[in-house]
Amino acid sequence: MTEPLVRPKRKNPLQRTRRPLSPQGIRSRTAHGLTAAAAEGRFALQVCEDCKTVIYPPRDCCPSCLSARLPFRDVSRGGALLAETTVHTSPEPYFRERMPWRVGTVKLDAGPVMVAHLHGDTREGDRVRLELKLDKSGSAVAIALPEQDTPNMADDPHLREMTCDPKFRRVLITDGRTPVGQAMAKAFADAGAAIVFVGVADAWKPFPGLDALRKIAPVEIVPLDVTDTESVTEQAEQNGARIDIVVNTAEHVRSGGIVDRHGLTVVREQIDVRYLGLVRLAQAFGPILRARGADGVNSAAAFVNLLSVHALMNWPAYGSYSAAEAACLSAAHCMRAELRPGGVKVMNVFFGPLETEWFQTVPPPKVAPAALARGVVRGLQQGVEDVFVGDIAEDIRARLAVNPKALEREMATS
Amino acid sequence: MAAGAKRKSYDGVVACLPVTIPYRRYSTNSAQWWLGRALRELCKRAKLHAADIDGLAVSSFTLGPDTAVGLTQHFGVSPRWLDHIPFGGASGIVALRRAARAVQSGDAEIVACIAGDTNHVDSFRKTLSTFSRFAQDAVYPYGSGGANASFALITKNYMNLYGAKREDFAKICIAQRDNALSIPHAMMKKKLTLDDYMTARPIADPIHLFDCVMPCAGAEGLLVCREDAAKALRLPYARILSTIERHNAYPSDPIQVRGGWAVDISDLWSMAGIKPDAVDFVQTYDDYPVIVMMQFEDLGFCKKGEGPDFVRSHTFTNDGSFPNNTSGGQLSVGQAGAGGGLLGLVEAVRQLTQQPLGSAVPDARNGVVSGFGMINYDRGLASGAAILARA
Structure with a gap:
């Protein structure tokens, strides 16, 4: 269950405003195909035009037939969360100040395995649905959401990092x-x-x-x-x-x-x-x-x-x-x-x-x-x-x- | 695929002169400096001029923008056989195989295999964030936990599937620490207790502090040459009975539960002409303990899924049953970057030539060394193993 957000109190004017940090946003040119999909709210992965294999992470060569024709296409978002971990230490300042941070391995129905951010209402072994989101760096990341909507799910702190929800803004x-x-x-x-x-x-x-x-x-x-x-x-x-x-x-x-x-x-x-x-x-x-x-x-x-x-x-x-x-x-x-x-x-x-x-x-x-x-x-x-x-x-x-x-x-x- | 030609043995080719440049937690020196120390130590102890070493195999993560080619000018050497092996934890085994064939075929007389890295204060973060294209695109943006997070997922899945417990991993780590207590340059000098292990701070569940190697600076090296050359140099040597190497095995396993060893395991033992029960020690690649457990299975010491029981039935100490990582492994002496790939090989040669730095495995005749490396996306891609024997 997601803890509902509490309307923030008036800010103490003496308090320092935290400087914004970003996760690493550098991606290969091909991986920005995910960014293009995330920018429009689609879930698209590369699908080989020759052998139809769904591919992830983004590649320039199909790992099952070596084809170079690998356009991004909308694919099924469903998958199973096989294993999860809660990361407690990171050398990256953005994550360091947001620890602990859960990530997991999701086996997609479409085929490939995705390491993804986890919404707080997902559990190991559960069915999940994946979404591509733009993180604070502006590049695409995958987040696994519970298969069915849960109460206050938009208030999840990981998810809210990736959205601009007007609630309380x-x-x-x-x-x-x-x-x-x-x-x-x-x-x-x-x-x-x-x-x-x-x-x-x-x-x-x-x-x-x-x-x-x-x-x-x-x-x-x-x-x-x-x-x-x-x-x-x-x-x-x-x-x-x-x-x-x-x-x-x-x-x-x-x-x-x-x-x-x-x-x-x-x-x-x-x-x-x-x-x-x-x-x-x-x-x-x-x-x-x-x-x-x-x-x-x-x-x-x-x-x-x-x-x-x-x-x-x-x-x-x-x-x-x-x-x-x-x-x-x-x-x-x-x-x-x-x-x-x-x-x-x-x-x-x-x-x-x-x-x-x-x-x-x-x-x-x-x-x-x-x-x-x-x-x-x-x-x-x-x-x-x-x-x-x-x-x-x-x-x-x-x-x-x-x-x-x-x-x-x-x-x-x- | 049909079986190819029968593999040629390594008869007449030996590994000798194990050297270690003592590790340091941080170093302001460069990888070039550390690798240079290793080469110099090899020359000094073999009483050779650098010019006499006509083959060079180099492994390092922090050498950039240089490669092995640049190192030849940096070191003032002019080898006729040169290899750059950026395979991380598998680079030692791979270097040994390639060097052995080069020597056997006469392409080189004496090959120096050197591996090492520096460790600056910010090396760890820089290495993680740019480790591979897939890491950059599909791993690092997810919590930036690096290898810890990736192996946490592999460990969790293994625990779920095969019932391994943290106590089982603890046993591996504690035994290695016991083996390390007599090694002067080990990063970790204190005995590790079960309580220390279990109560250590979490890094990425279920990985806790003592499941992780400590990154440090250091270098390892050894020579590969013909048996008669080693004799002429009066260097004690170990024989190479067999080797295997495999990359990106079992790509359709959704999470890694086995490494490439499992593909080639029958080849490893049949080429060596011995059975697993003839082995006196193993040097597994121990970044992280779950991978050690997988190696016990995949190298043929027990069946898949029996790793936890196997662990419960041995001591893994040099004075007990099934000595594993007899110098303490990277978990205790530290991970000097790609040096970690050569660590097990160097220690195996020391044990088999009766010149261990620390405690000896009594009457060690055969040893298995295993390498594993390069977690490119979600799993380690490179694996290799070698069986070495006392001459």
């Missing part, structure tokens, strides 16, 4: 004026967040949904304008040290392309809200998040980017919008590298057209703000890095994987 939603921002506040409150700071620019301007927002218990409305460097900096100074997850909900959706647009006004605004807004947030909150990556139960955990799936492939009908989103995606890759030393994840959540006013003319399927918010919370609970929400997002991702050039042509007429 404090969240900043950067823009509460939008339906997405409001849905996000509700979803985080439902997920057990301790405080949900909701940023609102120009608070004197009323907006629909404000009353409902105020009624959500952990919500605290704070002044924040992502287009104003001073406002962002002030908010970080005010509350930065007690914000564990930042969700950037600032949006700027306008239709129209690049050639057939007169002037730069809209494009400049898009860049200011989306790209420069992200840079302002990253500069103000990033260093504090990174420093607080190991700060107890409510350590800093994640920076969430909501990105149009058209960041991955431009949609000319919303061409300049797509381009601004692409700039944010590129910035997110940079932020990942910069926040990783703190064990802070940058989660990119890709969505198709939303069920909101700015996509009024776009035919369905569209993503309801509440569905997007649920996708964000679920992604954080799983500890993944890339999430695709809705049919359009999944569709674009699948088409991109098959033939990016075909997708580019197809987007011109959609």
Whole structure:
């Protein structure tokens, strides 16, 4: 039985903040196939194209037929925990300060044997299910979970090291004026967040949904304008040290392309809200998040980017919008590298057209703000890095994987 | 696979001149320094110039970025036969086999087999984290317990399957410590009691402190040459009756319960022309005690699963029944990196040439030496064994 987490008390301001450490994240290039799967919450191992042998640890040559065709494929997660050990000493500082640490040998139904981290509710001899997770180093590791869910299982300390569960964490939603921002506040409150700071620019301007927002218990409305460097900096100074997850909900959706647009006004605004807004947030909150990556139960955990799936492939009908989103995606890759030393994840959540006013003319399927918010919370609970929400997002991702050039042509007429 | 050509015997090839450069817990010197001490000691005691040694086999973990080739220039030697054997605990047996064939075929006259490592304060962590690609990808990120954690899983599984108890492993460790008490350079100098063993701090359950070797700096060496060459040098020698070597055996065993010895065991005994009951001592590879128990089984002294009973029925001390690791093994003298792979061989030659450093096994005529090494992912991959005899 997992001991349920206790809501952490207010931090003693005189206490030293523990510096974040990471397990060793170095992997062979091939082993990062596991990282790719873990980033999306899949359980994929190499499967030999020639003889179908499932292979682990990752190899460049099949140990049963010497084939070099060894793509990663989703395989069955089930297995049996044959033997376990509790490690009491380690030369690695990350594990040293988290001892004792259980690991075990799991014989997978799919064939190979995996040495894996063990969830506290697993027992030697039990059936287990394996998941690939990104550990604090950002590289993939396997953890064996009990075959059936157990009470409070997400609170297991080993597992929580690998997820960004909002429970008892404090969240900043950067823009509460939008339906997405409001849905996000509700979803985080439902997920057990301790405080949900909701940023609102120009608070004197009323907006629909404000009353409902105020009624959500952990919500605290704070002044924040992502287009104003001073406002962002002030908010970080005010509350930065007690914000564990930042969700950037600032949006700027306008239709129209690049050639057939007169002037730069809209494009400049898009860049200011989306790209420069992200840079302002990253500069103000990033260093504090990174420093607080190991700060107890409510350590800093994640920076969430909501990105149009058209960041991955431009949609000319919303061409300049797509381009601004692409700039944010590129910035997110940079932020990942910069926040990783703190064990802070940058989660990119890709969505198709939303069920909101700015996509009024776009035919369905569209993503309801509440569905997007649920996708964000679920992604954080799983500890993944890339999430695709809705049919359009999944569709674009699948088409991109098959033939990016075909997708580019197809987007011109959609 | 059909049986190949009958293996040629090692008649006329001998092992001699066992040397040990006394171990130190930590050393600021390099592996090159330690291996150089071993080679010099061999030359000095054989009254040879380094140039007379025309074959060199080297084993070391901490030599990087050098290999045996770089060492030739470092040492100013010009061998016509050179081997680098980075096989950890199996490297001694492998070096012996290769050197013996080189000498037998005339590719070399005198081969110096040297093995050793330094131990800096941070060597242990560095060796663990970069030990192998599979260790880096699939073991080290899991608690970073290193070999302790890997062997803990092997030990736990063996206990579950065959009913071995911690007391059984204790007996192996305590007997080895008794054997080590007369060895001057042993890292562990105090008698080990059952209570000490049982109450030691846990390292990775069920492995506790005294199941683990102590990493240290040191080097071991010996010469392999023709019998007439050893006679001319007036060096006492031991004969090589048989050897085996096997890598990555039984890959489909989900957890290692046997080593490669089991594949080739009939070959080992038939080539030697003796039976297990003619053996006066064994030098097993003792990193960790569960592997010692597996070797008793896989080398043919008892059946698989009978290891615990076998342990309960012997003393393993030099003055008792079935002497095992007669100088105390790595568990007592320390693990000088790859030197641990040569330790058993060096001690076997000492016992068979009546020049033990510590207590002697009375009237030792035949000895088995076993090597095991390289826990690449979840199991030791390399295993080998040799039977040596008094000349």
